[in-house]
Amino acid sequence: MNVFSGHISDIQVNKSLSMVSVRISERVELKTILVETPETASYLSVGNIVNVLFKETEVIISKEEYPLISVQNKIKATIEEVKKGLLLSKLTLKTEIGAVASLIATEVLDEMALTENQEVIVMVKINEIMISR
């Protein structure tokens, strides 16, 4: 699991859903959609320190810096390590917020010719990020 600490910078609420922005570093802010509101979850308050959690399997890799794709969270990264399995491969990516792990299909790894020291974009959909306090 990828875990990063940050503070809540914005909350947009509509009925029982909230879009929560968490500022992790100067340039990186991650957004997540929750079935919670500040009324149902006491930790949802702007300025609060929280952890954001997302699984390695949900981390998408792009070689283009501005891909036209419906994923909102994007972080610049450099591939630090590639561990190749038969079906799955694990990438360790260096980013401004620390190391991010990504698990992708080995076929895709080969197709995209992903190798160590390459610059890529790490992406995570808003519905894949959890918050814990």
Added chain:
Amino acid sequence: MIEAYVHKKLHTANGEMLLDIQLRIEKGQFVTLYGSSGAGKTSTLRILAGLLSADKGKIVLNGNTWLDTDNKIDITPQKRRIGYVFQDYALFPNMTVRKNLEYALEKGQDKNIIKELVDIVELEDLQDRNPETLSGGQKQRVALARALVRTPEVLLLDEPLSALDQKMRSKLQDYILKLHKQYNLTTILVSHDVGEIVKMSDKIYCLEDGIISREGNPITIFTNDRLSGKFQFAGEVIAIVQEEVIYIVTVLVGNNVVKVIAQESEIENLAIGDKVIVASKAFNPVLVKVEE
């Protein structure tokens, strides 16, 4: 069973606070008091032990009244059949481990209890050492054994493990659970460590500014409250298998077996039999209607 009601005005760093606590703990239960510093956890333990007086209150253990301010009953700490372990061990530095334990014996008490406790917490090889030559974990094992020499019915633990590293903590937790079961103790622990609380306690009381804000099963209290995932279940790890670059962890949730993909860093502190929370977001699971 412990039934307690205590009421006391406390002077804290943040000014005056009214401690107003009601506890109902079954015999043999392991209970944790959880809350931020200054919430009244240690004061509650001290009042139960008779080390701090309550302004008003009643404490009854299995029908024996320890405290009843209305009827001016307040029996001494020595007569309350309580074992107390502090964070800072509080051992006599100039006595050996064995002497520290023997000092706790009551007049005329059978010495066999010491051998029994030394066996359980594995102090055989350390018996002739002085406390300052022991590690933190070893000292706390001595303090635990000493608290149980008089075979108390209730064990009070005031953050006993907070000065220890994670590995030592986990070992000490196992010793505490072993003693708790072996002597059929009713144990009250003060702790901040969520993993520790989930592992050890049957029940948790959350204290906030001198009152109990929530009470119940620790997993329920922590899961619903701390993690935004709406798809959460408590379970037990039954298998961990490495495959390619990942691990597959099998978890028994109620009567169902589920499998979760995990990374090496996540399974480092995970062993078969551990209690875990399986969590996902409400956005991920799919529903398939069962055709009847």
